[in-house]
Amino acid sequence: MTRNDLAPPTETPNETTLILRLAELAAAVERLAAAPTAAELELKCFTPEEAAPLLGKTPNWIVEACQDGRIPYTTVGKSPRLTADHIRWIRDNGERLPNKYAKPIAA
Template structure:
């Protein structure tokens, strides 16, 4: 066998690239759909994940002690996984929405 037989024939290297076929288009569309499904599953996985008080404190921007005291004082919703308190994504959204302070309707308007 000579060295010339190791690579592809010269004729194939000089050809123009073939236009995208229906099969190629279908493969690209399938790849996009798989990526979208993977992103959806990531969101669903976060919805089902339980956060430790330390993880929840990082999300809230508070200390772990604040979260633990709020759980023991029953000021925020939580669930037990075994004997450990945990917060779900719904609990975290509840804390964020119930901490919202809306402007008072009796407040003086800003100077114009």
């Protein structure tokens, strides 16, 4: 590193460049302010459509797994919802295998 590397740039940015930089900075600050906090995510109940990308599955897989009792879930009305704890459990444990002593499902 030389002394010239530490010198300020000789060109001064024009007003248009400064305005564009400020606009980009303001947009970035707004995105950060709008992002949910960790506490909000802990309290949120995710729909199957919202949880699917987090688990790498399809929404249909999540609904069927809830109906079959393979994954933990809660309901809001009649709709299955997954909390952050449920998603962590699914990631940690994967699918539960059906009980081999359970009554078979009629086809």
